[in-house]
Amino acid sequence: MPHLENEQRPPRGEFRVSVTKDYLVFASAHFITFAGHRCEGLHGHNYRARVTLDGEINQESWFVFDFVEIKRIMRRLCDEIDHKVLLPLQNPKIQIAEQGESVTVAYEGKPRYVFPKSDCALLPVSNTTVEMLAELLTNRLHAELERVGARGLTAIEMEIEENFGQSAVYRTSLTSTG
Numbered sequence: 001m002p003h004l005e006n007e008q009r010p011p012r013g014e015f016r017v018s019v020t021k022d023y024l025v026f027a028s029a030h031f032i033t034f035a036g037h038r039c040e041g042l043h044g045h046n047y048r049a050r051v052t053l054d055g056e057i058n059q060e061s062w063f064v065f066d067f068v069e070i071k072r073i074m075r076r077l078c079d080e081i082d083h084k085v086l087l088p089l090q091n092p093k094i095q096i097a098e099q100g101e102s103v104t105v106a107y108e109g110k111p112r113y114v115f116p117k118s119d120c121a122l123l124p125v126s127n128t129t130v131e132m133l134a135e136l137l138t139n140r141l142h143a144e145l146e147r148v149g150a151r152g153l154t155a156i157e158m159e160i161e162e163n164f165g166q167s168a169v170y171r172t173s174l175t176s177t178g
């Protein structure tokens with residue numbers, strides 16, 4: 001075994017782990033606004049999430065991050081917005097108001113929808129595009145990773161697909177979990 005010593009050195013390359021599962025999906029309704037005065041009608045997608053974590057190898061476990069934990073967190077984040085109407089709280093053209101058990105939605109001041117509050121996910125985004133959903137879920141995942149004390153991660157990449165072959169990816173570098 002002449003090379004054993006070399007083989008036991010810490011790896012110098014970079015590692016990346018990736019998770020996408022049948023249950024990392026959310027079937028949700030939404031509509032987006034476009035530049036100018038165009039607004040989609042309400043419709044739904046079977047969204048699918050794929051998450052990728054870049055990081056250092058943990059030299060006790062020899063993984064970047066525990067797959068069980070990442071799947072558990074991602075499943076919860078998807079479940080939170082599954083079977084909901086996704087509504088953007090930061091869209092200047094859309095006015096959202098909670099009234100008792102209802103949420104009323106107006107577009108450019110004209111009433112448009114009333115939903116049961118329990119069926120809505122009010123999201124801190126400007127538009128419910130897959131780009132903004134990818135960023136939002138990345139931020140929520142990052143907060144959860146910090147909460148569970150994840151270490152050594154250098155980047156999170158989140159892909160949200162809304163139709164086959166139609167997705168957006170958001171990637172953020174991490175400096176605070178090292």
Ligand SMILES: [Zn+2]
Pocket residue numbers: 030031043044045162
């Ligand atoms: Zn859509």
